[in-house]
Amino acid sequence: MSTEPCAREATLLAALRRGRLSADDEAHLDGCASCALAADAERWMATAIARLAPAALPSAGSLLLRAQVRARRDAAERSLRPLATWRRIALVGGAALILFALARGGDFLAGLWTASPTPAEALLAAGLVTLAALPAWLRWRRETA
Numbered sequence: 001m002s003t004e005p006c007a008r009e010a011t012l013l014a015a016l017r018r019g020r021l022s023a024d025d026e027a028h029l030d031g032c033a034s035c036a037l038a039a040d041a042e043r044w045m046a047t048a049i050a051r052l053a054p055a056a057l058p059s060a061g062s063l064l065l066r067a068q069v070r071a072r073r074d075a076a077e078r079s080l081r082p083l084a085t086w087r088r089i090a091l092v093g094g095a096a097l098i099l100f101a102l103a104r105g106g107d108f109l110a111g112l113w114t115a116s117p118t119p120a121e122a123l124l125a126a127g128l129v130t131l132a133a134l135p136a137w138l139r140w141r142r143e144t145a
Contacts (some may be wrong), residue, residue, distance in 0.1 A: 006034045013042050076142070083135040088132030
């Protein structure tokens with residue numbers, strides 16, 4: 001084997017990098033040991049580079065889109081926090097009313113069904129129901145819009 005490189009080695013390696021080896025180039029690789037060795041080294045280096053190369057970074061457009069979606073989601077969550085707080089207050093108030101009714105005994109519960117409520121009781125019940133249902137209604141409107 002000679003130590004002199006083949007004159008066609010550079011053009012063969014360039015064609016190999018492009019992935020366009022002609023039939024004449026393939027025939028030359030079969031007959032020239034120097035070019036075949038250089039082509040094997042080129043292929044090995046290409047696979048090593050492909051394995052060691054870092055993963056492709058996302059494009060700037062996709063990063064911007066992700067940031068906008070996250071900002072909208074965070075804004076929506078922040079806007080619903082007060083409603084969730086009021087809903088918890090309404091649920092605690094309703095639970096307190098139920099516990100109060102149970103503590104007063106069966107006559108109080110029976111009286112709730114037979115007697116009409118006072119305006120204050122009706123207003124309190126309507127407010128508690130509204131506060132409990134308002135976050136769910138707003139979330140439903142946002143999802144259907």
